[in-house]
Amino acid sequence: MFRFLITLSILLSYFNCFSLASVVTCSGIVPMRYRNDKISITDFGGVGDGKTLNTKAFLEAIYRIQHLRRSGGTLLFIPPGVYLTGSFNLTSHMTLYLAKGAVIKATQDTWNWPLIAPLPSYGRGRERPGGRYMSFIHGDGLQDVFEKISFIGENGTIDGQGAIWWNMWRQRTLPFTRPNLIEFMNSRSIIISNVIFQNSPFWNIHPVYCSNVVIRYVTILAPADSPNTDGIDPDSSSNVCIEDSYISTGDDLVAVKSGWDEYGIAYGHPSSGITIRRVTGSSPFSGIAVGSETSGGVENVLAEHINLYNVGVGIHVKTNIGRGGFIRNITVSDVYMENARKGIKIAGDVGDHPDDKFNPNALPVVNGITIKDVWGTKVQQSGLIQGLKNSPFTGICLSNINLHGVAGPTSPPLKCSDVSGSAYQVKPWPCSELSGSQQTGACSNHF
Numbered sequence: 001m002f003r004f005l006i007t008l009s010i011l012l013s014y015f016n017c018f019s020l021a022s023v024v025t026c027s028g029i030v031p032m033r034y035r036n037d038k039i040s041i042t043d044f045g046g047v048g049d050g051k052t053l054n055t056k057a058f059l060e061a062i063y064r065i066q067h068l069r070r071s072g073g074t075l076l077f078i079p080p081g082v083y084l085t086g087s088f089n090l091t092s093h094m095t096l097y098l099a100k101g102a103v104i105k106a107t108q109d110t111w112n113w114p115l116i117a118p119l120p121s122y123g124r125g126r127e128r129p130g131g132r133y134m135s136f137i138h139g140d141g142l143q144d145v146f147e148k149i150s151f152i153g154e155n156g157t158i159d160g161q162g163a164i165w166w167n168m169w170r171q172r173t174l175p176f177t178r179p180n181l182i183e184f185m186n187s188r189s190i191i192i193s194n195v196i197f198q199n200s201p202f203w204n205i206h207p208v209y210c211s212n213v214v215i216r217y218v219t220i221l222a223p224a225d226s227p228n229t230d231g232i233d234p235d236s237s238s239n240v241c242i243e244d245s246y247i248s249t250g251d252d253l254v255a256v257k258s259g260w261d262e263y264g265i266a267y268g269h270p271s272s273g274i275t276i277r278r279v280t281g282s283s284p285f286s287g288i289a290v291g292s293e294t295s296g297g298v299e300n301v302l303a304e305h306i307n308l309y310n311v312g313v314g315i316h317v318k319t320n321i322g323r324g325g326f327i328r329n330i331t332v333s334d335v336y337m338e339n340a341r342k343g344i345k346i347a348g349d350v351g352d353h354p355d356d357k358f359n360p361n362a363l364p365v366v367n368g369i370t371i372k373d374v375w376g377t378k379v380q381q382s383g384l385i386q387g388l389k390n391s392p393f394t395g396i397c398l399s400n401i402n403l404h405g406v407a408g409p410t411s412p413p414l415k416c417s418d419v420s421g422s423a424y425q426v427k428p429w430p431c432s433e434l435s436g437s438q439q440t441g442a443c444s445n446h447f
Contacts, residue, residue: 026241026275030189030214035095037070040077048081053107055086066091078102078156087114087179090139098156098195105159106136106201110168115176119185119208121236121259121267121296123354125177126202127169127228132176135183135206136160142187151182155219157196158182162226165201169227178202178228188212198222200229204249208235209269218245224284226250231281233257236269236296247281252316253308254279255289256298258325261358264295265324271296276303286316287340288332292351294364295325308337313383315343315371318350321388322358326365337376343403344371344383344414346393363391369421370443376403382428387418396421397443398430 039061040046046057065074073093080101086109090096098104115131116138118124125132137158151158160181168174181200184190188211197204198221205220207213215232222229231247234240235257247253258264258271276288287308290298308314314337317327337343346369366387382403387393396419405412416431422443423434 024277025243026277027214027216027243029212029239029241030191032191033073035075036072037074038077039064039074040079041083042079046083048079048083048102050082050084050105052084053086054083055088055107058085058088062088062091062094065094069093078104086112087134087136087138090137092142096151098151098153098158100154100156102153102156103159104137104157106161108161108164110164113179121264121269122293123260123263126260127177128174130176133179135180136201137182139183139187140185142184151192151195153193153195155194155196157198159198160200162199162201162222162229166226180204180206182206183208184210184213186210190214191216193217196221199226202228203230203233205232206235207237207240210237211239213237213240215241216243216245220245220247220249222249224248224250224282230255234271234274235259235293236267237271237274239273240271241275242279243275243277245279247279247283249281249283250285251283252286252289253281253283254303255286255291256301257291257293258296258298260293260354261295261322261324262362263354264293265362267296269296270325271298272300274301276301276306278305280307282308282310283312285312287311287314287337288335289313289316289318290327290330291316291318292320292323294319294327295323297325297327298330299326299328301330303332304334306332306335308335309339311337311340313342313345314340314376314379315345315374317346317366317369319348319364319366320351320353321348321360322353322362323351323364324359324362326367328366328368330368331370332374333370333372335374337374337379339378340376340380342381342383343374343376343379344385344401346385346396346419348386348388348391348393363388365391366393368395369393370397371401372397372399374401374403378406379403380406381412382414382430384415385419385431386416389418392418392420394420395443396434398422398426398434399424401426403428
């Protein structure tokens with residue numbers, strides 16, 4: 001007990017001395033903006049009793065913001081209460097502000113849910129051919145650099161009531177692809193902060209074809225058995241900052257994407273400049289992932305200070321034949337994982353195809369993957385690095401990695417094929433394809 005008190009005292013002293021100014025953050029890419037004009041959903045007939053349908057109130061409030069265009073934009077205030085609503089579109093120059101105790105809850109009337117066209121980089125719905133259901137809260141075409149959409153709140157909640165959609169998926173009765181909880185398309189200067197997202201029908205937060213996106217201080221929750229409830233999926237987007245968040249879902253916590261097979265190759269819009277920092281979470285699938293839809297290319301991704309508990313794969317870079325594209329300059333560092341099936345997986349045989357029109361000769365190029373400063377406990381398998389015979393993965397750089405097994409001091413060795421690179425101070429010692437020299441070729445600048 002005495003030792004615990006000493007340790008606690010040291011930690012408290014450390015944090016008391018740790019100035020907020022010294023916290024590294026990427027959130028400055030989108031400055032906060034004060035809104036002079038403020039309206040409440042109750043001004044438009046909104047009723048937070050959990051029973052009244054408020055779709056008309058949200059549509060009228062957002063119509064007012066869009067058409068009056070007050071100087072500096074408008075804040076839409078959601079007071080405490082449970083506001084049941086159908087899906088709706090946001091507009092530019094607005095802040096959606098959820099008070100503490102405010103819940104925006106999706107209706108379970110799936111029959112009247114609007115349909116929209118498939119994403120051009122996917123060619124069809126991700127689950128079903130044809131169109132897809134619009135996300136619960138949606139934004140499209142908000143491209144002006146001075147325009148900003150913000151979810152800011154006092155930890156209010158957006159609840160997708162996804163169970164009805166999950167059951168349709170399990171029963172194979174989905175006519176179209178399930179809706180995301182939040183999706184922004186073709187937009188820029190987005191802030192999502194201090195909000196709880198829960199029970200998404202499909203992916204939770206999906207910025208696609210976007211730039212300058214900040215997602216910070218969010219909590220994302222879904223049951224571990226909820227299908228495809230990815231936490232945050234930046235997709236064909238650039239300059240995305242994801243920080244200081246907790247995610248516990250039924251699929252990947254964060255997955256960087258850029259389109260699906262021949263459609264993503266044709267669209268040709270990479271994801272780049274993605275920062276993932278100080279994220280904690282659990283998932284039966286991946287903690288930090290790239291892919292598997294990477295046909296437009298993924299580059300310049302930094303994930304650091306990540307804490308993972310009860311995960312399927314801690315760090316997962318995944319692609320497949322037919323994807324084409326590239327995955328390069330990916331750095332993952334300062335990761336703690338506990339109770340993982342696999343610690344690290346980099347593989348070229350993961351993911352399905354939209355149709356039979358994909359080109360099997362469209363092989364992904366994977367180069368420059370750095371994983372360092374990783375500590376794992378209760379890791380059942382160290383993992384594997386499996387490139388493609390006709391497109392080997394190069395520049396795989398591993399350093400200062402220690403993965404402890406369930407029954408012994410280390411988990412089984414890392415397995416490799418069709419890869420090259422270097423490993424330094426890695427336990428258990430990896431495959432022979434990764435050189436044991438600290439200063440080897442493409443990895444010499446990464447250790």
